[in-house]
Amino acid sequence: MSEPFREPEMWFHAPPRPTRIPLAPVKEAKPPINLTVDGQAVTVPDGATLLDACKAKGIDTPTVCFHPNFTPVNVCRSCVVELDGSRTLVPSCSRKAEAGMLVKTDSERVKTSRKMVLEFLASSVDLSTAPELQARCKEYGANPSRYGQPEPAHAAGERDSRCAGHHHIPTGEQAQRVAQPVKVDNTLYVRDYSKCVLCYKCVQACGDEAQNTFAIAVAGRGFDARISTENAVPLTDSACVYCGNCIGVCPTGALMFKSEHDMREAGTWDESQQKQTDTICGYCGVGCTLTLHVQEDKIVKVTSPADIDITHGNLCIKGRFGFEGINNR
Secondary structure, X not given: OOXXXXXXOOOOOOOOOOOOOOOOOOOOOOOOEEEEEOOEEEEEOOOOEHHHXXXXXXXXXXXXXXXXXXXXXXXXXXXXXXXXXXXXXXXXXXXXXXXXXXXXXXXXXXXXXXXXXHHHXXXXXXXXXXXXXXXXXXXXXXXHHHXXXXXXXXXXOOOOOOOOXXXXXXXXXXXXXXXXXXXXXXXXEEEOXXXXXXXXXXXXXXXXXXXXXXOEEEEOOHHHOEEEEHHHXXXXXXXXXXXXXXXXXXXXXXXXXXXXXXXXXXXOOOHHHOEEEEEEOOOOOOXXXXXEEXXXXXXXXXXXXXXXXXOOXXXXXXXXXXXXXXXXX
C-alpha cells in the first residue's frame, strides 16, 4: 500500500550573521623627544632623525646621498655630527634622535671631517656641474690639490674637477680619476660617470623605492666601483624604461638630459636666463606636477617637485621627456 501524500517541509535558513571585522589596535602616541643641538633645546617627534632635529632649528647641514623620499644609505658621510658619548661621528640623516642627546654640528672635528670628504670627492670626480657641492667646498675651505692634482681637463671624457675658489698648483703627482667616456646611447639622456660620486640615489630611484625596474646597480669594488647596467650592456639593451627618475635625483649631473648636455657642449646653456613654470601633465589622468624649464621660449628639460604627494617627484617617460612636440610647433 502506497504512503499518503505529504506536503514537503519548508526549510527556512536564518540570514548569516554579519562578519565582525576586527579593528586595528590603536597605537598610543609616543611622547616627543627632547634633545640639545648646538646648545639649543630641540623637541622632535618620536622616530625623527638628528637631521630632522637640525632642520627644526634651521641648521644648514650638507648632504649628498640623502633624499627625503628614500631610505638613508649612509655612504657620503657629509652630514656627520658630533654626539656626546659617541666614539665616532654619526650620520645625522639616519641616526634616530634620543632623549637627552647632546649634539654638535659645527665643532672643529665635524668641520674637518666634512672638509676631507669634499676634498676626496673633488680630487677624483668632476664637480663642474654640481653647484651645490662647489658651494660646500668653498664653505668648508676644501682644497683637493692636497691629494694630488687631477689630470688635465682636456683628457678624453674628463673635465676639471677642482672645487670653486682654488687655483691649479703644478705638482709632480697626478690624482687618480674616475675616467670614463661619456655614454650617449639614446636620444633622451646622457651618462657621464666621471661626475658620479656614488651616492646610490639613482639606484634607489630605479629599484624598489620608486620605479622597481632594477636596470642599474653598483658594480666593481674600491676605486673601480661604478654605476652600471647588467653586464655593462648599453642602456637600450637594458631593462631601462626611460622614466628619467634617476636624473631627477642625481646631485652632480652625471645623469643629464641630452638636451641639456648638447646645450652645455655648445655653450648655450644658461640657467640664469631660464624660467620655471609648474603645470599638470596631460598625458594621463594621474595628475603629475611638471616643472618646465624654459630658455628662449623653448622647454629645455622637465622636472617634478619631490614634495608633491601624488608622485613624490617621479615621472614616466612621457611626462619627463615628451616635450619635444611642444618645441616643434
